[in-house]
Amino acid sequence: MTIPPILFTDLYQLTMMQGYFLYGLHQQEAVFDLYYRRNPFQGGYAVWAGLDVALNYLEGLKFSETDLAYLKSLGQFRPEFLDALRGWRFTCKVTAFPEGSAVFPSEPLLSVQGPLWEAQLVETALLNVLNFQTLIATKAARCVTAAQGGEHKGTIVEFGARRAQGPDGALGAARASVVGGARGTSNVEAAQRYGLPVTGTHAHAWVESFASELDAFRAYAEMFPDSSTLLLDTFDTLESGLPNALTVARELREKGHELQGVRLDSGDLAYLSARVRQALDEAGFPDVKIVASNDLSEFVIESVIREGGRIDVYGIGTQLATGGGDGGGALGGVYKLVSLGGTDKMKLTGDPSKSSIPGVKRVFRATDPEGQTVWDVVAHEADHSPLPGERVSDPSNPLRSARINPDLVWHDARQVVMDLGLRTQPRETLAEVQARAAHELAHLPSGTLRLLNPHIYRVSLSRPLQEHRDALVSELRERHGL
């Protein structure tokens, strides 16, 4: 996935930077929080992804002479400002959840702390990378949940290159899919770039290039005697593709090889996979895998499994590469100023659930005696971890509060990932990030992974933070006569 260039930003970030600079505000210490307000896909969580890409972006930020010449050509920027950009570097501190964490609405997922004109510039690119990666990683995790949800468990692979949003959108989707649990991709470039398993079989065009389906299957199996997956539906899955595949499976076995798999790409996947499984088993080929593609989503997978499907590998295209469908396509993450020059800031809105949470914060996460992750509390930076019996509030409804129960163990859910513009944590492999995501999801309360109407994971505000927020709201309303 491309690292955004420094001019990958909205124009207003640069006009504001110039303003901060001209009015001497640019070095004020600012804190921005990046968070989202609603879980994607009407689910119960998101898988936080893209952090490594975001840190690569922040590490390399620098205006080239070409960049400055372009900005000059726009006629809006003063020479003294452009001169100052020449030495501009990103020197902020960044605090974030580790990549692959399970995260929830309203929590600051990433905070940028440092000079105002640095923290301002990076908003657009950070949101772009983290919104997209988190969206797709979450989609992948949901598909994995569906594929693992029945007695017959399947894995997922990413097949969406042809429907993704541009070539780099496809590469980014492959990356994020792996964070969320995909086992590979069909995209050769993505596999090379990220060191992923690459997977694929043949298309209908292959079958059409031979005199018969059987000839085409034989030719493919001769070329890949140990790794052929045959596509069954060019003419008719059960009447033509299946018997021809069985013929080839027997011929391979006679020569000491085994057919690897068959692929279904149309029709009723539950019915067809059950029939194909039965035929393969009866013919003595219980190890031949069934791969399915064709407009899959977590909901299609769930229904296929509910209806007795026997699919081993789900190749997921459009929906995985783009987020697809209702409410897909974008995660609505935002990046809001929460502190400036030591003063806490917040934006008022008519809807309290959309108001930001002011101040420099930390996020505590609780584990219960069974090892489950059960509760997040957003607190002031200086707050202690939640104590048994303390009251905490619902961030979207201050009238609702809860009491911290005993026997929870609290830890900081975020860590400093960058200081003075330099990474403070070793880089992780995608495999490590994938393992973290799998571990985190496996330890959420039952029901949080449900695809629709999930259990709502508890995120609270500490009482001092809640009171501070209330006071700030009153002060702002008064000051602006609202």
Next chain:
Amino acid sequence: MTIPPILFTDLYQLTMMQGYFLYGLHQQEAVFDLYYRRNPFQGGYAVWAGLDVALNYLEGLKFSETDLAYLKSLGQFRPEFLDALRGWRFTCKVTAFPEGSAVFPSEPLLSVQGPLWEAQLVETALLNVLNFQTLIATKAARCVTAAQGGEHKGTIVEFGARRAQGPDGALGAARASVVGGARGTSNVEAAQRYGLPVTGTHAHAWVESFASELDAFRAYAEMFPDSSTLLLDTFDTLESGLPNALTVARELREKGHELQGVRLDSGDLAYLSARVRQALDEAGFPDVKIVASNDLSEFVIESVIREGGRIDVYGIGTQLATGGGDGGGALGGVYKLVSLGGTDKMKLTGDPSKSSIPGVKRVFRATDPEGQTVWDVVAHEADHSPLPGERVSDPSNPLRSARINPDLVWHDARQVVMDLGLRTQPRETLAEVQARAAHELAHLPSGTLRLLNPHIYRVSLSRPLQEHRDALVSELRERHGL
């Protein structure tokens, strides 16, 4: 927008290429058609976009030694095949609608004709680029239609960088938005790359960085005395933002300058824009523009206008950058083998509307005496243009036919854009492509641009092509015993 590298392809394209090579089929002349089956967004057309990017991709295709080493490392490719890839070039002929054309389901939008192993490899990247660009250009055109649909006409600009699918997704979306009629982008990198107008104002953080909203407005206006657009909703649009903006507008005028605009970013945009317009007009500022943002789509714009909104510029984010919403996110374009070694090919499916149209084809487009574009006929390459009185068929329902009426003028809607792998047409600027799209949409039958339940533009198959397709279906069914 990134040009896909040569390994940006599904693995199976490469395994099939090896197969064609090993079995001596690779040099057979193949023809693939790229088309889609349903208009995006439940609309009545698509704006064909991305052709220039696609041709850039095809022109530069070459396997590097690094690519070959990676393929070798996968353990599936034979040395003789990898050697052959060393000299591999794309030498096909490509026929396509000019970029910016209005296009419709079932028509071959682009056809690739040449050696099978060349035409096969490029499927994934061509679909990726053309699906995405066409999707977003169509979305932009729909937003323009909505914005121009009332008495008070507005323009659209692309504001979606932070929600797009990766950095390059954002750049590609900015490009396609312009093809569809957007007047600019907020994305500085996109503006630089494509030579687009770049637009922007300030964010809430700017207001929060000053002691008061009025101070913040004054500071911004002092910096940009002739190009300030002030964001009104940091505290309250009508109670705070509007009066402060009027104060600054008067102060600017005293110094010989004019406020350029105000921006609305929340609330009821119809009501607020009408109130703000009235207040600006009454205060003597009829030329101050009203810009609106906040989750816009063609449907939101249409409703804002219907309810009396007075918005001059719509800044459209998520929905424009991703296609967004129901049925958005991806155009389902496909790429199907229609001829091989001189024999016409087609893929059978249960649903006749999903069956491909065999053979090498041309597309005739008719203009009526009023200059309207009214009818497309897909014919055999060798067919003459439709004659008055001839019967033509509905491609998705062979039982429906129509008679060609007189006084239509027919022309070839597609042109050869590449021959022997080299461009045959001069490159066009985005402005030229944008102008073509605007012209084409303006000449479609009334109702074709309607956002929902549009007039269905007529696309037919010539009678000889229809009969040929029917014969091929019968032959295939017989051959495979179906």
